[in-house]
Amino acid sequence: xxxxxxxxxxxxxxxxxxxxxxxxxxxxxxxxxxxxxxxxxxxxxxxxxxxxxxxxxxxxxxxxxxxxxxxxxxxxxxxxxxxxxxxxxxxxxxxxxxxxxxxxxxxxxxxxxxxxxxxxxxxxxxxxxxxxxxxxxxxxxxxxxxxxxxxxxxxxxxxxxxxxxxxxxxxxxxxxxxxxxxxxxxxxxxxxxxxxxxxxxxxxx
Numbered sequence: 590x591x592x593x594x595x596x597x598x599x600x601x602x603x604x605x606x607x608x609x610x611x612x613x614x615x616x617x618x619x620x621x622x623x624x625x626x627x628x629x630x631x632x633x634x635x636x637x638x639x640x641x642x643x644x645x646x647x648x649x650x651x652x653x654x655x656x657x658x659x660x661x662x663x664x665x666x667x668x669x670x671x672x673x674x675x676x677x678x679x680x681x682x683x684x685x686x687x688x689x690x691x692x693x694x695x696x697x698x699x700x701x702x703x704x705x706x707x708x709x710x711x712x713x714x715x716x717x718x719x720x721x722x723x724x725x726x727x728x729x730x731x732x733x734x735x736x737x738x739x740x741x742x743x744x745x746x747x748x749x750x751x752x753x754x755x756x757x758x759x760x761x762x763x764x765x766x767x768x769x770x771x772x773x774x775x776x777x778x779x780x781x782x783x784x785x786x787x788x789x790x791x792x793x794x
Contacts, residue, residue, distance in 0.1 A: 590768070592613070592614050592615055592618070593615050593617060593618075595618050596617075596619060597618065597619045597620075597653075597674065598611050598614060598618055598620050598621065599621045599622075599674075599682060600620065600621070600622050600623075600626075600693070601623075601692060601694060601755070602688065602689040602691060602692050603622075603626060603641045603642060603689060604641065606756075607755070608641075608642055608646065610646075611647070612645055612646065614650075616649045619650065619651045619652075620652050620653065621653045621655060622652065622653070622654050622655070622691060623654070623655060623684060623686075623689075623690075623693045624655060624656065624657060624684065624690075624691055625654075625690050625691045626654050626691045627652075627654060629689075629691060630642060655684070656672075657671070657672055658670070660672050662674075664681075666681055666683055666696055667740050667743055667744060668736075668740045668743075669683040669684060669737075670683070670684045671683045671696070678698065679698045680696070680697050680698070681696040681697075682694075682695060682696075683695070683696055685737045685740070685741075686729070686730060686733045687729070687730055687731075687732075687733035687734030687735070687736065687737040687738075688727070688728045688729065688734055688737075689729050690729045690730065692737075699771050699772050700772065700773075745784075748775075748780070749775065751771070751774050751775070751780050759783070759786035759789050759790070760786060763779055763783040763786065764779050765777075
């Protein structure tokens with residue numbers, strides 16, 4: 590795939606391990622962020638002494654801060670506000686504040702109309718209240734982080750939803766990575782094989 594064919598880069602949050610370098614993409618590629626991003630980041634480094642990102646990330650390209658209230662494509666998915674990002678409703682961007690106020694995650698329909706889906710991109714995905722709760726010092730809002738964990742647990746209990754956790758290296762030998770796609774993940778047993786793999790992280794704690 591040519592880089593020029595990619596319309597959007599979606600930052601799930603502004604932390605360095607989730608942003609990478611948008612400047613390698615052409616100016617035609619939009620940078621999509623969550624509500625309140627610009628207020629939190631300001632003009633970027635060095636104008637803002639907190640070096641989360643630099644203005645080169647959005648200079649010369651469209652910076653789209655999603656509006657989950659007045660956008661005509663706004664809806665609810667579970668208990669999260671969401672925006673339909675593509676016209677065929679194959680991909681939703683969900684606002685799941687907590688870890689950061691502008692925190693986003695994606696929901697992709699991988700099989701229509703049966704609506705098997707894959708949900709991912711979220712720092713608090715890897716926290717499960719059944720085992721341990723998010724630390725108060727790891728989130729912009731501890732209360733909202735707990736709520737997002739609760740909402741995600743509802744998705745994770747559905748057989749037709751595959752939840753993919755950010756930074757979850759235990760899935761590397763379960764799922765197929767780009768340029769392969771996620772179509773047929775249910776028949777391939779990705780959920781069955783990968784659902785409890787995150788427990789391996791606890792053995793390292």
